[in-house]
Amino acid sequence: MIQLWFNKLEHMDKTMEQMVIRSDYMWFILLMLQSRRIREPFNQLPPRHVVPLRKFVPLNVYEEVLILNEPHMIYVKRKSLDDILKVKKKRTATTSCSSLDQFD
Numbered sequence: 001m002i003q004l005w006f007n008k009l010e011h012m013d014k015t016m017e018q019m020v021i022r023s024d025y026m027w028f029i030l031l032m033l034q035s036r037r038i039r040e041p042f043n044q045l046p047p048r049h050v051v052p053l054r055k056f057v058p059l060n061v062y063e064e065v066l067i068l069n070e071p072h073m074i075y076v077k078r079k080s081l082d083d084i085l086k087v088k089k090k091r092t093a094t095t096s097c098s099s100l101d102q103f104d
Helices: 002-010 016-034 059-068 081-093
Strands: none
Touching: 002 016, 016 059
């Protein structure tokens, strides 16, 4: 059944909206596969028109898949606003041409 979903998603590359929707579905299918259980609606044929994931997957299924994948999640330490501003100041102080940086 998943192969039918992949076949359907493979052709969703005509617009940016389709590609975003496709990416969301692929991400969610990957999470399901990591939890080793295919849940609704992916245990059924894909619909003729694929809508955004949040409008299609039942909330309880979405939450269950995320919870089961919690051990697989990698959280990246986000930079503080101060760190971002420091990097921005450093970038504005340097030249944009790397060949000119050697003369500083």
